[in-house]
Amino acid sequence: DAGVIQSPRHEVTEMGQEVTLRCKPISGHDYLFWYRQTMMRGLELLIYFNNNVPIDDSGMPEDRFSAKMPNASFSTLKIQPSEPRDSAVYFCASTGETPGDEQFFGPGTRLTVL
Amino acid sequence: AQKVTQAQTEISVVEKEDVTLDCVYETRDTTYYLFWYKQPPSGELVFLIRRNSFDEQNEISGRYSWNFQKSTSSFNFTITASQVVDSAVYFCALSEALEDYKLSFGAGTTVTVRA
Numbered sequence: 550d551a552g553v554i555q556s557p558r559h560e561v562t563e564m565g566q567e568v569t570l571r572c573k574p575i576s577g578h579d580y581l582f583w584y585r586q587t588m589m590r591g592l593e594l595l596i597y598f599n600n601n602v603p604i605d606d607s608g609m610p611e612d613r614f615s616a617k618m619p620n621a622s623f624s625t626l627k628i629q630p631s632e633p634r635d636s637a638v639y640f641c642a643s644t645g646e647t648p649g650d651e652q653f654f655g656p657g658t659r660l661t662v663l
Numbered sequence: 664a665q666k667v668t669q670a671q672t673e674i675s676v677v678e679k680e681d682v683t684l685d686c687v688y689e690t691r692d693t694t695y696y697l698f699w700y701k702q703p704p705s706g707e708l709v710f711l712i713r714r715n716s717f718d719e720q721n722e723i724s725g726r727y728s729w730n731f732q733k734s735t736s737s738f739n740f741t742i743t744a745s746q747v748v749d750s751a752v753y754f755c756a757l758s759e760a761l762e763d764y765k766l767s768f769g770a771g772t773t774v775t776v777r778a
Binding site: 654657 | 696764768
């Protein structure tokens, strides 16, 4: 069974450009989470969805960040416009019916904004 | 306030030594879960264990063992007879019912096992 799939694995862009990160959760999982990992702040939860509905976006740093989940098998995290301080590894994770279950993480997208 | 504290930033050992990673958590909740994740140099996050607040039984899985003590709010992790492949960053995490089970991660402990 495939795990969480993220694309692209690496993204290099210039400041001001729009960036879209993609995630396909594990089939049948009801919860999807977006995290950001930086040296300074560690692993931070940005937003999570339950059955495609955003539940808590309090971790989204600012209006330049947005996330959608149009269906159970696909989510996007968009940054527009991107800034150098957005450089980080972005992880997507999913879990089953109970949010307290273990979360399974994708391989991450390493974003570099020049 | 930091909910999960991993006081050890880095640990370096020689192969076959045992290594214990400390994790102290803070919560007002009675229902919560504790986790350990491993992040090897390749970067992915690998789930190792989940323990709920009502189960203080220690667990052993191969060379890994976990000691959960509610009295000291600790969930420590021991690798016995370490191997080079154990070199990674290890994260302890907490999810609480009162916080809708959102995961709060510690800062991580980098373990380096030298041959």
